[in-house]
Amino acid sequence: MKKLGILLIATALLALGACKGSGSKKKFLPPSTGGINTLMVIMDTELWRGPVGEKIRDEFAAQIVGLPQIEPKFTLTQVPPKVFKGTTTHSRSILYVEQDSTSLAHIKDDAYAKPQKVAVVTGPTEEVMIKNLDSLADRAIKEFKANEIAEAQRRFERSLSKDKALEEEFGIHLDVPSLYKVGRREDNFVWMDIQIPKGTMNIIAYEMPWDYFSNDSTFVEDIVRMRDSIGEKYIPGPYENTYMITEKAFAPYVFPAEIGGKKAAEVKGVWEIHGYPMAGPFLTYIINDEENNRKMIIEGFTFAPSEAKRDYMFELEAILKTVEFEPSAASD
Numbered sequence: 001m002k003k004l005g006i007l008l009i010a011t012a013l014l015a016l017g018a019c020k021g022s023g024s025k026k027k028f029l030p031p032s033t034g035g036i037n038t039l040m041v042i043m044d045t046e047l048w049r050g051p052v053g054e055k056i057r058d059e060f061a062a063q064i065v066g067l068p069q070i071e072p073k074f075t076l077t078q079v080p081p082k083v084f085k086g087t088t089t090h091s092r093s094i095l096y097v098e099q100d101s102t103s104l105a106h107i108k109d110d111a112y113a114k115p116q117k118v119a120v121v122t123g124p125t126e127e128v129m130i131k132n133l134d135s136l137a138d139r140a141i142k143e144f145k146a147n148e149i150a151e152a153q154r155r156f157e158r159s160l161s162k163d164k165a166l167e168e169e170f171g172i173h174l175d176v177p178s179l180y181k182v183g184r185r186e187d188n189f190v191w192m193d194i195q196i197p198k199g200t201m202n203i204i205a206y207e208m209p210w211d212y213f214s215n216d217s218t219f220v221e222d223i224v225r226m227r228d229s230i231g232e233k234y235i236p237g238p239y240e241n242t243y244m245i246t247e248k249a250f251a252p253y254v255f256p257a258e259i260g261g262k263k264a265a266e267v268k269g270v271w272e273i274h275g276y277p278m279a280g281p282f283l284t285y286i287i288n289d290e291e292n293n294r295k296m297i298i299e300g301f302t303f304a305p306s307e308a309k310r311d312y313m314f315e316l317e318a319i320l321k322t323v324e325f326e327p328s329a330a331s332d
Contacts, residue, residue, distance in 0.1 A: 032092035032113035036311055037148055039074040040091040043098065047126075048078045052097060055130045059137040060095065064310060065253050066268025067281050071310040073141065092151060093144045094118045097129060105132035107143055117147050152318035165190045166205055167326060170296065172260075175322035176203065189234050199280075199304035201312050203319065206230060208295040213286070220251050223267055226297075227284070237273040244301075247272045247279060260323040263288045271301055280304065281313050285320055298323060 034040070039060055047053055061072035079088060081098065089112035100122040108118045119140040123129035156177040165182045166172050169190050176192060180203065184191040193202040213222050224246045231244030246252060252269030259266075267284040282301035289296045300316025302309050 029110055029112070029114040029116075030090055032116045033087065033090045034092045035075070036152055037074050037314060038091075038093065039076050039144065040088070040094045041076050041078045042081055042084045042094060042096040043078065045078070045080055047097065047099065047129075050126065052126050052129050052133070053078070055133050056095065056097070059133065060141065066270070066283070067309055067313070068270050068279060069309075071308055074144065089113065090116075092116055093147060095121070095140070097121045097133070099123065099126070099129065103128055103132060105136040107136070107140060115147055115150065117143050119144075148314070149318045149321060152315055153322060156315070156319070161192075163192075165192075170205060170207060171292070171326040172205070172296065172298075173322075173324045173326060174203070174298070174319055176319055184234065186234070189230075191234065196302075196304060196312065198307050199302065201316060202301050202303070203299070203316065204230075204235070204301075205296075205298045207289075207292075208286075208297060210290070210293045210295060212295055219265075220254060223252065223254070223265075223284070223286070227271075227282075227299075231271070232274075237276045237278065239276060242273050242275040244271050245274045246270075246282075252284075257285065259285050259287060259321060260325055262290075262325070278303065278305075281309055283313060283317055283320065285323075287323070289325065291325075296325075 041048070041056060043053070057076065060074050061076050063070050064073055074093070084096075092113070092115065094116070096118060101124050102122050103124065104120055104122045106120055108120065110116050111118045117140075119136060121129060121132045121136060123132050153175065157175060159178045161176040161178045161180055163176075163182050165185050166174055169185070169188070177194070180192045180194045182190065182192050188206050190205045191202065193200045208226060212226065213219055215222075228245045235244040237243050247270040250270065252267050255266045255268075257264045257266040264285050264287040267286065269282055270279055271282045272279040280301060280303045282299060284297065284299040287296040287298070298320050300313065300320055302312045302316070304312060
């Protein structure tokens with residue numbers, strides 16, 4: 001391979017030399033850099049403008065489901081290989097694509113910085129490169145996203161809320177940034193929010209009976225019914241008789257998930273206000289908390305009219321994915 005191959009080989013040799021020469025000493029890696037959900041794409045500009053670049057945009061800048069407007073999975077920045085040096089190599093998420101006699105599709109951890117994911121795709125022809133991109137894209141997107149979630153969590157862990165409402169009501173813990181405040185707390189309901197420039201970001205939690213979702217064939221309808229009943233009871237709109245419901249025009253997306261060490265359903269969709277023109281995205285986790293004979297529900301939703309919402313919802317997802325179940329929550 002060309003420049004990337006030389007850099008990776010040099011990195012490996014340096015690491016090997018360090019191990020032989022100093023025993024326990026490890027190679028120093030600078031901290032990785034970059035905005036959340038940004039992906040540095042290292043490839044020739046001609047390739048970027050052609051079918052290979054189009055394949056990259058189709059996969060890595062595809063539309064995120066569950067948002068009210070079109071927003072990409074990652075913000076892509078294309079850089080020619082000749083400038084891939086110095087601090088450019090410290091980017092947290094890198095996709096390196098090169099036309100080369102060797103055919104490769106793999107992911108390397110912490111090649112030039114830490115934490116870092118470097119996806120490498122090469123091939124002798126555009127057709128082979130596109131095939132290799134196709135084979136690697138799903139795994140690369142998953143690993144890039146997991147790395148970004150971890151980075152978001154590291155950032156807000158610097159200052160966490162000390163409020164105990166979630167622990168006291170449900171026996172769960174979330175790493176919530178200290179700027180979020182509890183605005184409403186009732187029996188079986190906690191609502192925390194934070195003001196953003198043109199709206200709010202919100203976290204709510206409540207529990208449902210273990211057997212609430214009794215039929216797989218009506219699962220989506222039951223989710224909508226659950227959310228709408230909670231919205232009517234606890235989440236009012238700006239005027240009397242207005243309240244949050246699930247958008248009627250489109251059914252939410254539902255995916256299997258694991259969170260807090262438990263099986264769950266991940267639900268993405270759009271909320272709206274019954275009787276008033278307001279809407280925004282939501283992310284709900286329905287967690288099978290069998291030990292406590294309940295479905296634990298945690299949700300994040302955003303109100304930010306005319307604003308991009310990807311990164312807001314990403315922060316909420318990062319928060320929700322820190323959920324831990326306290327031993328004291330177990331039923332006797």
